[in-house]
Amino acid sequence: MVPRDEPAIPEAIPHDVGDGALRCLQDLENRVRWLSSWTIHHANHIREHVDGLKVGGHQASCASAVTLMTALYFHTLRPQDRVAVKPHASPVFHAIQYLMGHQSRENLENFRAKGGAQSYPSRTKDADDVDFSTGSVGLGPAMTAFSSIVQDYLRRHHDDLRREEPRRMIAVVGDAEMDEGNMYEALWEGWKHDLRNCWWIIDYNRQSLDGVVTDHLFRLIDRLFRTTGWRVLNLKYGKRMMAAFKRPGGKALKKWINDCPNDLYSALTFQGGAAWREHLMGDLADDSAAAALIGECTDDDLQALMTNLGGHCLETVLDAFATAAKDDRPTCFIAYTVKGWGLPLQGHKDNHAGIMTPDQMAGYQAGLGIADGDEWEPFAGMKERAEALRAFVDAVPFNRPPESRQMSAAHIDIPDTLPVPDQDTLSTQEAFGRIMYDLAGSRTDLADRIVTT
Ligand SMILES: Cc1ncc(C[n+]2csc(CCOP(=O)(O)OP(=O)(O)O)c2C)c(N)n1
Incomplete structure (x- = not known):
């Protein structure tokens, strides 16, 4: 039984990923962001259109989830685990499957077209081993909780299942999914049935379809999950931010970040380093140590520092996954992220359905060193890294052909x-x-x- 009143934040267990593997994960994270963006761009701007209608896709929703999904799929998942991916991160899922060799280029080129990779992960229409169909927000996470309860039932009734390691049922959750009523039915039911082996990883980008998520919602999320027996791990700051907080002036900077309303944070993220500087220097003018800390950063450094949230710091994410993996307690990760992270759309107030312009996309491509015509090449522009990355992906525990994942009964x-x-x-x-x-x-x-x- 979960000790119902346990309040403690568990001791963090550091990840055991070596420098070489971490570098591979960072490269893969960049590649997944590129491929998911490119898939949407291709469908909207390159593929021939017969009717002139917008195809759509969600580049910003994808970018906010790439770090979490890279750590999950390329490191933490075991072959038996099952994942419900938030609907708009479908291109991220397809990009990962493509890099693993389980998704075709043709399907990506036909994204959102008949027969192509689907807008939302679909068990019936997608070819790349989707575990849970999502699309209606809130259904995916609830399904993982109920699947875990069903798994426990089956393990109690079948000796052969009890001999196998239980599956972990995992949801990558959009923060607006917390608005859906069935999420709370799932939490209640989980409490009643002593839910185990279930993770909900909330992509807390604080932007939704048409607005910014209410400030301090994390407090309510945190309390609700703890009340229903879950462990809650907050991934608010990345390692770079944490290091800055330890320096003279860092305390004031931390307080400023904690007090910053979600809409201002998003706006400054969109505007970039110079806007951060102007705002921070205005608010922290009386604190000479904080002003010095900010003053020594270039605009690019400042943008990188202020957007170094826990959900975009691979090491922080890997530490959190290692901490939760030590037992079978249901775990909610509140992973702070930026909607559109690393793209010109980041933080923009209308970025939900916003798509990069061809010029923005060309700039992004040039920055990655991807030659024209090589856009679909898994490791284009990565030169001598390509071989190491291919070997890394081939050895990933979750990277098994679908038929070995017991899909039939x-x-x-x-x-x-x-x-x-x-x-x-x-x-x-x-x-x-x-x-x-x-x-x-x-x-x-x-x-x-x-x-x-
Ligand atoms: C049940 C249901 N209601 C409404 C929608 C419409 N809808 C599409 S996206 C979206 C918000 C998604 O925001 P969030 O969960 O924060 O994901 P993000 O794209 O920001 O990562 C909503 C409400 C839906 N897909 N399903």
Whole structure:
């Protein structure tokens, strides 16, 4: 049982990823961001259009989730784990599968077209091993909780399943998904059934479809999850930010960040280093140590420092995953991120459905050193790194062909008819109950697989 009143934040367990592997993960993170952006760009600006209608896609929603999903898929996931990906990060998922060799270039080129990679991960329409179909926000995370409860039920009833390591059911959650009522039904039900092996990783970018998320929502999220027996890990600051906080003036900078409203944070992120400087220098003018700390940064340094949130610091994310992986407690990660991270769209107030212009995309491509025509090459522009990256991806634990992930189940015989209860007059409710009762007593494979709830 989860100790219901346990308040403690567990001791953080540092990740065990060596420098070489960390460098590979950083390169992959960049590549996933590029490929997800390019997939959307290609569908909107390059693919031939017969009707002139907008194709769409969500480059900013993808960028905010790339660090979390890179750490997850290229490091932490085990082959048996299952993931529900927030709907608009579908291109991130497809890019990862493409790098692992389980998604085709043709499907990416046909993103959002008939037969191509889907706008939202789909078990029935996608070809690259989607675990949970998402699209309606709030459904994916709830499904992971209920799947974990079902897993526990099955493990209690089947010795062979008990001998296997349990699957971890994981959701990458958009923060606006917390607005959906079924999320709370899932939390309640999880508490009642002593939920285990479930992670919800909240991509806390604080921007939604058409607005900024209410300030301090994290407090409510934190309390609700703890109340229902979850461990909560807050990933607010990256390592670079943490190092700055330890320096003279760092305390004031930390306080400023903590007090900064979400809409101002997003606006300054969009405007960049010079805007940060103007604002910070205005607010911290009386603190000479803080002013010196800010003064020694170039504009680019300042932008990198102020956007170095926990959800974009691979090491912070890996530490948090290592901490949660030490046991089977359900864990909620509140990962602070930037919507559109690293793209010209970052923090822009209308970035939800915003798409980079061809000029912005060309600048992004040039910065990565990707030659024209090489856009789909998995490791274009990475020169001598390509071989190391290919070897790294091939060795990733989760990178297994779909058929090895037990996607099929044994065939069960189902009778064409069921015995009708022998009585002249009977309510349908009672007749149904008797049919089920007789079936349960039949000791068939079918009876073994029926659960009433
Ligand atoms: C049940 C449901 N209601 C409304 C929508 C419309 N909708 C699309 S995106 C979105 C907000 C997504 O914001 P967030 O979860 O924060 O994800 P982000 O794209 O910011 O990462 C909403 C409400 C939906 N897809 N499903």
